[in-house]
Amino acid sequence: EAGVAQSPRYKIIEKRQSVAFWCNPISGHATLYWYQQILGQGPKLLIQFQNNGVVDDSQLPKDRFSAERLKGVDSTLKIQPAKLEDSAVYLCASSLPSSGANVLTFGAGSRLTVL
Amino acid sequence: AQSVTQPDIHITVSEGASLELRCNYSYGATPYLFWYVQSPGQGLQLLLKYFSGDTLVQGIKGFEAEFKRSQSSFNLRKPSVHWSDAAEYFCAVGRFRGGSNYKLTFGKGTLLTVNP
Numbered sequence: 001e002a003g004v005a006q007s008p009r010y011k012i013i014e015k016r017q018s019v020a021f022w023c024n025p026i027s028g029h030a031t032l033y034w035y036q037q038i039l040g041q042g043p044k045l046l047i048q049f050q051n052n053g054v055v056d057d058s059q060l061p062k063d064r065f066s067a068e069r070l071k072g073v074d075s076t077l078k079i080q081p082a083k084l085e086d087s088a089v090y091l092c093a094s095s096l097p098s099s100g101a102n103v104l105t106f107g108a109g110s111r112l113t114v115l
Numbered sequence: 116a117q118s119v120t121q122p123d124i125h126i127t128v129s130e131g132a133s134l135e136l137r138c139n140y141s142y143g144a145t146p147y148l149f150w151y152v153q154s155p156g157q158g159l160q161l162l163l164k165y166f167s168g169d170t171l172v173q174g175i176k177g178f179e180a181e182f183k184r185s186q187s188s189f190n191l192r193k194p195s196v197h198w199s200d201a202a203e204y205f206c207a208v209g210r211f212r213g214g215s216n217y218k219l220t221f222g223k224g225t226l227l228t229v230n231p
Contacts, residue, residue, distance in 0.1 A: 004158070042119070042205050042221030043159070056218060091158060104219065106151075106158035 002026065004107035006092050012113045018080035021110045025073070025094030031055075033104060034067055034077050035091040043091055049075065079112075087114045117142040117208045119222035127228040128196050136191040136225050138206030147209030147217060148189040150180055153224075154202045162204075165189065176200070201229045 005024040013019050025032050030051050035043035046065065048055040051072040060067070064083070069075040079086055089111045093104040118141045128134055140146055147166055151159040163174025170182040180191045189206060203224045209217040 040223070042207075042223050043219075044221070045218060048218070093159075103149075103161055103164060106160070108156070108158045 004092055004094055004105055006090075006107040006110050008110060009108065010111050010113075012115065013082055014115050015084055016081040018078065019082055019112060020079075021077045021090050021092075021112075023075045023077070023092030023107060025075070025092070026096075026105055029094035029096050029105075030072065031095045032069055032075050033093040033095075034075070035093065035106075037089040037091055037109070039088070046077070046090075082112075082114045084114050087112055117146070117210045117218075117220045119206050119208050119220055121204075121206055121222035121225050123225045124223070125226045125228065127230060129230045130198050131195050134191075134193045134196045134200070134227070136204050136206075136227070138189045138191065138222060139187050140189060140206070140208040141187065142208050142210065144211075147211065148180075148182060149207040149209065149219070150174065150178070150189075150191050151205045151207060151221075152176075152202045153205065159205065162191070196227075196229055198229045198231065201227055203227070 007022050032049045034046045037043040046060045047057040047067045049069040052069045067077045089109040091109045093106045095104045120139045122137050149164045150162040153159050162178050163172050165172045165182045172180050178193050182189050203226045205224045206222045207219045209219050211217045
């Protein structure tokens with residue numbers, strides 16, 4: 001099966017500019033996650049969608065970050081305005097709901113550098 | 116809230132030597148536990164997982180991990196390391212929150228260097 005697709009792979013912007021990342025999950029995966037991975041740290045969950053509804057956005061900096069998942073498939077994560085500390089890899093993951101726990105499949109990530 | 120500690124930031128081993136990466140977790144109930152590997156410029160790949168049952172779990176690429184509830188540990192092991200195992204390894208704990216949803220919390224990772 002095709003994996004989780006993300007674009008762009010790399011993006012360099014200046015602070016206060018905006019940026020958007022796109023994610024296409026594995027077909028049929030109803031749950032989609034965005035993680036932020038800062039250099040030297042483990043990934044941190046930003047937002048989790050179940051179909052097109054938000055399950056958890058408790059760690060999303062809502063003053064500058066937004067995410068949407070229209071039609072319950074693709075998702076877009078936006079940062080506006082960007083700060084230096086937003087430099088990180090943004091990982092998208094998806095999972096297939098089942099009667100029990102399920103495993104996340106990650107995309108290759110989008111690396112953001114804010115100058 | 117759950118948390119994961121990986122005490123070793125960086126480990127260097129020789130090719131062919133055995134490997135053990137440490138992971139300690141904090142979680143009030145029975146955890147879901149995972150090990151992921153990340154090669155440079157790549158996303159995270161699942162090595163193995165523990166949900167319940169046998170506490171010794173086998174994964175891909177010859178890796179295994181043992182869940183020890185009394186020590187709150189889930190250490191990753193491999194009997195003989197290959198140069199291609201050089202990567203960063205992340206331990207994660209999942210907190211189940213109903214339905215089919217759980218929240219993954221990752222450790223900070225252990226970078227593995229393999230010397231020829």
